[in-house]
Amino acid sequence: MTGDTNLLGFDGLELPDLALTAGGDRLASAATLPDVDPCSETAFADVPVASASQVDQVVEAAWLAFRAPAWRGLAPLARERLLHKLADAMEADLPRLAALEALDTGKPVGIVEAVDIPAAISWLRVYAGWPSKLAGRAGTLSATPGDYHVYSRREPIGVVAAITPWNFPLVLAMWKVAPALAAGCTVVLKPAPETPLSALRLVELARIAGFPEGVLSVVTGDGATGAALAAHPRIAKVAFTGSTTTGQAILAASVPDLKRVTLELGGKSPSIICADAVLASAIPQAAMGCFFNSGQVCYAGTRLYVHRSVYDEVLEGIAAVGSAQKLGPSSDRASQLGPLISARQHERVTGFVERARAAGIEAMPSAAVLPERGFYHAPTVLRNVPADAEVMRDEVFGPVLATAPFDDIEEAIARANDSAFGLAAHVFSRDLATAHRASAALEAGTVFVNCVMLADPAFPFGGMKMSGIGRENGSEVLDAYLEPKSVVMAL
Structure with missing residues (x-):
């Protein structure tokens, strides 16, 4: 052929x-x-x-x-x-x-x-x-x-x-x-x-x-x-x-x-958004840290822990970023997100979301428009996901963000480290002491502070644990x- x-x-x-x-x-x-x-x-x-x-x-x-x-x-x-x-x-x-x-x-x-x-x-x-x-x-x-x-x-x-x-x-x-x-x-x-x-x-x-x-x-x-x-x-x-x-x-x-x-x-990289984070930059970065390349990134931030005081605001903002993405074919220069790689991967990602919903986990509404053909999956934000839920623990490799609120940074770090994986982690905070303490405590090969999705030949990249x-x-x-x-x- x-x-x-x-x-x-x-x-x-x-x-x-x-x-x-x-x-x-x-x-x-x-x-x-x-x-x-x-x-x-x-x-x-x-x-x-x-x-x-x-x-x-x-x-x-x-x-x-x-x-x-x-x-x-x-x-x-x-x-x-x-x-x-x-x-x-x-x-x-x-x-x-x-x-x-x-x-x-x-x-x-x-x-x-x-x-x-x-x-x-x-x-x-x-x-x-x-x-x-x-x-x-x-x-x-x-x-x-x-x-x-x-x-x-x-x-x-x-x-x-x-x-x-x-x-x-x-x-x-x-x-x-x-x-x-x-x-x-x-x-x-x-x-x-x-x-x-x-x-x-x-x-x-x-x-x-x-x-x-x-x-x-x-x-x-x-x-x-x-x-x-x-x-x-x-x-x-x-x-x-x-x-x-x-x-x-x-x-x-x-x-x-x-x-x-x-x-x-593999990875199941956590992101932590603290109460003092600059939300105007943290929200779009956390969103695309999960949704970029339709979520098909090994160190994507697919677990999101947000301070309870800003939880609703952050999730609404991330859902809006996902809804605004233009999904389209690879040949269209206006496209922002493409499809998943295969029918098999589409079935896998869809299965994670369907099982989460069947377990009572809420998916935020999305206005993303999917093309009629192709293995497309809309960016999806899941609210209040339990720590033991499949979608919070397993690598989905699709544009699916599992989220939960936290009350103090020690709780967030403990939940972030409660994973078999340790490829990357992300921290959003304006407080240097918080950023440094979290970076030292997080079990990950790379910790990003107030940024996402960076890789460079100048610094080593790899994972701890099963990563x-x-x-x-x-x-x-x-x-x-x-x-x-x-x-x-x-x-």
């Missing part, structure tokens, strides 16, 4: 080559999955499903590329120049990359052009500057007598499997690809089955930029494809973003070979792709 993208609102959009390749050689594939536009529910392409044997071919090519002088022998500055060339190619290709991403995800193309693709390029630019700074150190032994020269090296770990989700396909791929390539690793990228297009185009651009074959590869497919990749003995490191359940399976698969693993998993293992971004992420080696030389 090769659909006409003109019919989906993207006139003249050319899809990338969908074929599987290993080291530049095309692989035959009998099995395929449909690529479905979530705005129209229309399948427009058939994407190959890599078998276990094809995964083996791709990984073997990546392993050979890792050991080959064309990549391993590159001077650090030469590797930096190559990474910047890829960033240049992405910038030149930005309209097409944005259209491919919007078509796959259903996200409004104007947002993808302004946020997603520039962010991916920025991540690549930042890590492109690292190869020439990845040095070891020289020193002496501290507790051993004798005359020795001692130094350390930082060497690339090997072939990296980067397994990415469908909510921010290119951005979250670059969170893994950029530091791994900067460290000198080779990468096999496995995008989510729902959103393969930008990953496939990224590999085409890497080839145009001059990357040796096998240094950056893509395998498309389903969960079985990802499992075969994660378990492959030539894979030295798995970098995964996705559900906690899949992350647990990847961690189990890493045991036989003792693979290095970083897992950025993951390890960190992405910052200088810290490079340690995940480098092996320290000590050299002790007797003189």
Whole structure:
């Protein structure tokens, strides 16, 4: 199947080559999955499903590329120049990359052009500057007598499997690809089955930029494809973003070979709005901190605790923000929110809301208008949600905000920490002492104060508890792709 993208609102959009390749050689594939536009529910392409044997071919090519002088022998500055060339190619290709991403995800193309693709390029630019700074150190032994020269090296770990989700396909791929390539690793990228297009185009651009074959590869497919990749003995490191359940399976698969693993998993991030918060900014930020990308954000603020004195005012304001959002197709630049990614996800989110209502939880009225076709879900605000309610404890991954009032900050912090997850938290207050105390007490990998939805390559990102293992971004992420080696030389 090769659909006409003109019919989906993207006139003249050319899809990338969908074929599987290993080291530049095309692989035959009998099995395929449909690529479905979530705005129209229309399948427009058939994407190959890599078998276990094809995964083996791709990984073997990546392993050979890792050991080959064309990549391993590159001077650090030469590797930096190559990474910047890829960033240049992405910038030149930005309209097409944005259209491919919007078509796959259903996200409004104007947002993808302004946020997603520039962010991916920025991540690549930042890590492109690292190869020439990845040095070891020289020193002496501290507790051993004798005359020795001692130094350390930082060497690339090997072939990296980067397994990415469908909510921010290119951005979250670059969170893994950029530091791994900067460290000198080779990468096999496995995008989510729902959103393969930008990953496939990224590999085409890497080839145009001059990357040796096998240094950056893509395998498309389903969960079985990802499992075969994660378990492959030539894979030295798995970098995964996705559900906690899949992350647990990847961690189990890493045991036989003792693979290095970083897992950025689910979240149920709390937001706390104190009585002294500046409501004019807290209300719209808390609203879009849950509703942005139709709630399909791992660290979205989907649990909201509001001081009782301003509870009604805040909820009315958030419901008004949700009602004002224009839901529409990805090709319409006036759209503010797109659909959920799939029929399955729509059914999941709808089920959470229906069960909450059946349990007597009140949903505030919404004036949001839904298109006739597509997997759209209106922004939804739930009032007075009990602490033990399913919708307050489980990750919905949709535009559904569970709220409850509180009377003092200690109560709010206790309720915020009463979760299996610990990815992010948000505090809105004008009092510095409250902000600092809450930031220290909240069990989360990132605490945002008077802001939401920020991520930057300058600081580490990741979760506590069931939200993951390890960190992405910052200088810290490079340690995940480098092996320290000590050299002790007797003189």
